[in-house]
Amino acid sequence: SADAEDFSSTGGAPHKSRVTLDLLDEKLRDRTGFAIIDDLRAKLMDITGAEVEITKERVGPPAGPPINLEVVGEDFEVLGKLASRIKRIVAEVPGVVDLKDDYDKGRPEVRVVVDREAAALADLSTSLIATTVRTAIYGNDSSEYRVGEDDCDIRVRLKETARQRLSDLENLLIEKDGNQVPLGTVARIETGGGLGSIKRKDMKRVVSVSGKVVGRTTDDALKECQSVLAKFEMPPGYRIQYTGENEDQQESAEFLSRAFVVAIFLIALVLITQFNSIALPFVVLTSVILSLIGVLLGLLITATPFGIMMTGIGVISLAGVVVNNAIVMIDYILRLRREGLGDREAIVQAARTRFRPVIMTAITTILGLIPLATGISFDFFTLSLEIGGRSSEWWGPMGKAVVFGLAFATVLTLVIVPVMVKLIWSATDRLAGRTGTVLGAAAD
Numbered sequence: 001s002a003d004a005e006d007f008s009s010t011g012g013a014p015h016k017s018r019v020t021l022d023l024l025d026e027k028l029r030d031r032t033g034f035a036i037i038d039d040l041r042a043k044l045m046d047i048t049g050a051e052v053e054i055t056k057e058r059v060g061p062p063a064g065p066p067i068n069l070e071v072v073g074e075d076f077e078v079l080g081k082l083a084s085r086i087k088r089i090v091a092e093v094p095g096v097v098d099l100k101d102d103y104d105k106g107r108p109e110v111r112v113v114v115d116r117e118a119a120a121l122a123d124l125s126t127s128l129i130a131t132t133v134r135t136a137i138y139g140n141d142s143s144e145y146r147v148g149e150d151d152c153d154i155r156v157r158l159k160e161t162a163r164q165r166l167s168d169l170e171n172l173l174i175e176k177d178g179n180q181v182p183l184g185t186v187a188r189i190e191t192g193g194g195l196g197s198i199k200r201k202d203m204k205r206v207v208s209v210s211g212k213v214v215g216r217t218t219d220d221a222l223k224e225c226q227s228v229l230a231k232f233e234m235p236p237g238y239r240i241q242y243t244g245e246n247e248d249q250q251e252s253a254e255f256l257s258r259a260f261v262v263a264i265f266l267i268a269l270v271l272i273t274q275f276n277s278i279a280l281p282f283v284v285l286t287s288v289i290l291s292l293i294g295v296l297l298g299l300l301i302t303a304t305p306f307g308i309m310m311t312g313i314g315v316i317s318l319a320g321v322v323v324n325n326a327i328v329m330i331d332y333i334l335r336l337r338r339e340g341l342g343d344r345e346a347i348v349q350a351a352r353t354r355f356r357p358v359i360m361t362a363i364t365t366i367l368g369l370i371p372l373a374t375g376i377s378f379d380f381f382t383l384s385l386e387i388g389g390r391s392s393e394w395w396g397p398m399g400k401a402v403v404f405g406l407a408f409a410t411v412l413t414l415v416i417v418p419v420m421v422k423l424i425w426s427a428t429d430r431l432a433g434r435t436g437t438v439l440g441a442a443a444d
Contacts, residue, residue: 023036033056034056034214037054037056038214040054041054041097041098051100052098053098053100054098055098055212065210065211065212065244065245066211066212066213066218066221066222066244066245067090067096067099067209067210067211067212067213067218067221067222067225067244067245068208068209068210068242068243068244068245068246068247069086069090069208069209069210069225069229069240069241069242069243070201070206070207070208070209070240070241070242070243071083071086071206071207071208071209071238071239071240072201072204072205072206072238072239072240072241073204073205073235073237073238073239074204074205074237075205076103076198076205076207078235078238079103079205079206079207079238080101080103080207082207082234082235082238083101083103083207083208083209084101084103085232086209086229086232086240087099087100087101087209089228089229089232090209090211090225090228090229092228093221093224093225093228094215094216094221094224095213095214095215095216095220095221096211096212096213096221096225097211097212097213097214098211098212099209099210099211100209100210100211101207101208101209101210102199102207102208102210103207104197108191108192109191109192110166110169110189110190110191111189111190111191111192112129112130112133112169112183112187112188112189112190113187113188113189113190114126114129114186114187115186115187115188118185118186118187119186119187122174122179122181122185122186123176123177123179124174124176124181124186128174128176129174129183129186129187132172132174132175132183133169133172133183135156135157136157136158136163136169136172137157137158137163137169138157139155139156139157140155140156140157141153141154141155142154142155142156158172166189166191169183169189170182170183170184170189171183171184174186208243210244217305218245218246219305222242222246225242226242249308249309252308252309252312253308253312256308256309256312256313256315256316259316260312260315260316260319263316263319263320264285264288264319267281267284267285267288267319267323268281268285271284271285271323271327274327275330275334279424279428280330280421280424282424283326283330283417283420283421283424284323284326284327284330284417286416286420287322287323287326287409287412287413287416287417288319288322288323288326288409290408290409290412290416291318291319291322291405291406291408291409291412292315292405293408294404294405294406294407294408294409295311295314295315295318295401295404295405295408297404297408298400298401298403298404298405298407299311299397299400299401299404301404302400304396304397304400305397306397307397307398310395310396310397310398310401311397311398311401313398314397314398314399314400314401314402314405315401315405317398317402318401318402318405318406318409321361321365321402321406321409322405322406322409322412322413324361325358325361325362325409325410325413326412326413326417328354328357328358329350329351329354329358329413329414329417329418330417330421332350332353332354333346333347333350333418333421336349336350343422343425343426344422347418347421347422348418350418351414351418354414355414358410358413358414359410359414362406362407362409362410365402365406366403366406366407369399369402369403370399370403372395372396372398372399373396373399373400373402373403374396374399375396
């Protein structure tokens with residue numbers, strides 16, 4: 001392919017291999033990485049006898065598979081059968097690709113089952129039989145020899161023609177004290193397959209079914225998987241758990257929710273100390289909460305999914321900027337009021353005076369975040385415009401959250417905050433007037 005720069009393969013097991021394909025720089029190819037992956041998946045998915053998984057380089061913190069279902073139970077063979085049925089059902093969900101399970105059936109194996117009574121009559125121990133079989137088939141390092149500066153092992157074992165058939169293994173001679181006994185007289189040779197590995201989670205046997213999602217959001221695909229599997233009958237004592245990226249998102253959401261609550265609490269504590277009031281900090285915190293409307297509108301306008309991690313970080317960082325502008329506005333209103341201006345005059349003059357600083361702060365911040373939110377930037381070294389960098393997929397949701405949230409919060413600072421301050425003062429004056437009337441009537 002003209003889009004390929006380097007092509008290499010590695011393998012960690014005889015029945016598995018990994019092929020790594022490095023793409024050319026985005027400027028030198030006319031297709032995106034996603035298009036190339038879709039093309040490769042379409043061409044390689046029908047290879048008979050092979051399971052092909054195509055993945056791209058992950059960005060951001062480690063996360064589980066987009067779709068990951070854990071089948072939990074006691075009998076591992078039953079878990080394997082259930083996982084196979086679940087995989088066939090989930091494969092019908094649109095957008096779910098590269099489905100696989102980690103049920104390891106094991107590779108074919110040859111077992112040597114020792115007849116302990118026959119071995120005892122021949123005065124042979126099981127350890128001697130096992131050592132002899134291992135040495136004959138696998139070999140044993142008996143010595144070393146040097147070639148130049150390199151040390152090479154000398155491994156002793158049967159020649160290849162003497163270890164190719166099961167009959168060769170049965171005729172293997174076990175020697176002890178000068179007596180030679182054929183292996184077939186003290187053991188029987190069996191063939192079969194054993195479990196390669198048994199995975200447990202919380203002391204329960206688990207088989208996982210995982211897959212990727214293309215062409216739609218992970219949440220939508222996961223909800224549809226849950227819907228189609230809701231009618232799937234599980235045997236007693238067996239259940240399905242939804243983990244992977246969904247579990248990671250839930251943990252991130254809980255953490256960011258706690259972080260947001262702590263941030264609001266600390267902000268309120270500082271504001272109450274500064275203004276010596278509870279009502280005015282309430283105005284500031286209300287503007288922070290209302291700024292979330294701008295974040296959600298921005299995500300709707302740009303059709304950007306709500307990313308728990310990056311969008312959540314953007315919301316928390318937005319709170320600091322919104323609080324800043326609101327504090328500046330309220331502080332100046334209070335200062336004008338102390339100088340003798342009336343409530344309405346102090347609010348109007350403060351809004352006029354602080355209009356330019358608030359607008360300039362918002363504009364400069366928004367302009368600075370536009371490259372991050374849109375993925376459009378200017379390379380000053382090559383004097384060229386770059387559109388859609390690799391990092392824009394990761395940082396884009398955070399940039400959009402701050403840009404639209406700050407734009408909406410600027411309107412709140414210039415309009416809603418002064419109005420709320422006036423409403424609070426009016427309510428306070430009415431309450432004070434009623435209190436004074438009641439006290440006067442009581443005195444009469």
